[in-house]
Amino acid sequence: MSFSFDLLGQDGAARAGMLHTAHGDVPTPTFMAVGTAGTVKAMTADAVRATGAKIVLGNTYHLMLRPGAERVARLGGLHKMMDWPGPILTDSGGFQVMSLAKLRKMDETGVTFRSHIDGSAHHLTPERSMEIQYLLDATITMVLDECTKFPATHEEAAKSMRLSTRWAKRSRDAFVARDGYGQFGIVQGNVYKDLREESAAALRELNFEGYAIGGLAVGEGQEMMYAMLDITAPLLPTGKPRYLMGVGTPDDLLGSVARGVDMFDCVMPTRAGRTARGFTSHGVFNLRNARFIDDGTPLDENCGCLCCTRHTRAYLHHLFRAQEILGPMLLTMHNLTYYQRLMQDGRVAILAGNYDEYCQATRAGWEEAKHG
Structure with missing residues (x-):
């Protein structure tokens, strides 16, 4: 089973497709339930399946800290541990390092940080992120990137995007290709058209199995998010899946599908469920x-x-x-x-x-x- 994407229909820019993976097929557009620490909060795996979900998301940062990627591998991998034989996408950990970790320091090699759990020191590089996701047995591996803050100047956004591009190349080199498994690059560039174009062009050269659009839904507002999608989605290969990271409300999903996005994840429905909404x-x-x-x-x-x-x-x-x-x-x-x-x-x-x-x-x- 090769990792592939069939585009089955379009209505304007909106797309309907089928993602084929080693762990099963996923009809798109699709929403991925967020199982950050190896569980969708307040849900058994059977309950998640009953919702109609075909793919779930795990997180490199949280799982590397607890219970540890090597331990997950020894216990048979994340699919077995979670009772989820279907596809799993793992976020690379970059966003969580930036938002949660204590005393973080970033340089060309990667990010050095202290755990938000116990203060222990860690160094996350593109290569280590790929190794962790391999040990977890992620169906879809995300490259390590920096999610640029908002607002950011053009200079700040450019520096961050180009670092993410270099990390993407190292992530691609470190990825272990296997039948039915894929790796996604992440387009960055904040709210700047020229930077989004530069990022997408560089990532296309690396020929990823899919492409994510990152650095949105971080405070720029729906109108600006849509403007960036209008710019970015057409720059990505037609025959590969497009994933908008961390989005969003039901209205966000409708509008983003209309702009050519195939895959989504967000903590909003689970977090809302725990707070009576x-x-x-x-x-x-x-x-x-x-x-x-x-x-x-x-x-x-x-x-x-x-x-x-x-x-x-x-x-x-x-x-x-x-x-x-x-x-x-x-x-x-x-x-x-x-x-x-x-x-x-x-x-x-x-x-x-x-x-x-x-x-x-x-x-x-x-x-x-x-x-x-």
Whole structure:
């Protein structure tokens, strides 16, 4: 089984495809549930599968610190450890080093940092990041990069992007090619058109199995994010998957698919599920709100998940008010199901040639509830 991507249909820039990997096929567009430390929070692997998820995400930084990549390998790899035989994409750890690590110092070789857990010292290089992801048995390996801060001057963004480009070349050289496994390069450049173009051109030369768009959804706002996608997505190879990292809201996903993105990940649906916020076809509900105390209707009548078919808004309200762990479990399951359905229905609409109408109808549902 070779790692490949079939583009099966387009509606404008929106794409429907099929990603083939050593661990199974993934219909696109797709949303990857975030399993940072080897688990999707508040979910069993069976529960994640029940949402319709085909691929999940793990994280190099967190897993290298605890329980350790070598230990994961000795225990049979991340797929076995998580009870997830399907595809796993692992983030390279660069973003977490920049955002979480203590006393970090970056140079040409990589990043030296102290763990946010116990203060222990580590040095993460492109080569070590590739080794860790190999030990984890990641289906899709991400190159080590620096996620440029926002805002950043053109000079700062250029320096950062070019360092990431050099790290991408070293990551490519260190990647162990295997049937059905792939490595993605990450386009950087902040909000500067010329830097995005330079980054994409350099990464295309390295002939990655897929391409990610990084450094967005970091404070620049949706309008600017869309502008960068309009610039960047057409620069990437048509026959390879495109992954927008760390995005986002349901509306972000709809707009990004319309601009040619195939893959997404974000902690938003799981984090929201733990804080009583439910994403529905009628907008976002806060289940702690007193208006749900006697509401005997399903959270979303259009959803077939266990949360919506067996329980009521009133019960969810009670669980969160009583601080019962079942509340976050049920609402996380629902939110991930909603995100999966959003992408699956979008795929159907793309293949039918009516993606714009699908987006309009979906957004109209959110607005109707907002004003109803």
